[in-house]
Amino acid sequence: QVQLVESGGGLVQAGGSLRLSCVVSGRTFSSFAWFRQAPGKEREFVARITYWSGSNLDYADSVKGRFTISRDNAKNTGYLQMNSLKPEDTAVYYCAARAYLENRRAVFDYDYWGQGTQVTVSS
Secondary structure, eight states, X not given: OOEEEEEOOEEEETTOOEEEEEEEESSOOSXXXXXXXXXXXXXXXXXXXXXXXXXXXXXXXXXXXXXXXXXXXXXXXXXXXXXXXXXXXXXXXXXXXXXXXXXXXXXXXXXXXXXXXXXXXXX
16 A cells, blocks of 8 residues: 655744655655645645656746755655745645656646645744
8 A cells, every 4th residue: 555644744933944744655656745825826846856866857937946855765765954944834744655757746646645644834
């Protein structure tokens, strides 16, 4: 059974940092990504990485230079390091995975999802 389990969300002041983790089990994937969904908004792409090599990084413009996606194959875990957080980063953050290598940003391109973790940034 495929499972993606996120952790690491919480409440932080603007300018602060958080690191999200996502433990992956059940199968291997080529692409791993983070999405987020703010209240009343559609789920949006945040960052993506080729899981087995750690290459081909891609970031949404809104987080570029502040967020870093990574993974640890030995721990079967993907990460999202979030620095210089802003109130507009407040959302539920989801990790996602797909079997194929191509860089994709659309929600429908990802087959497996975690349950989400809340990130709240206060001003």
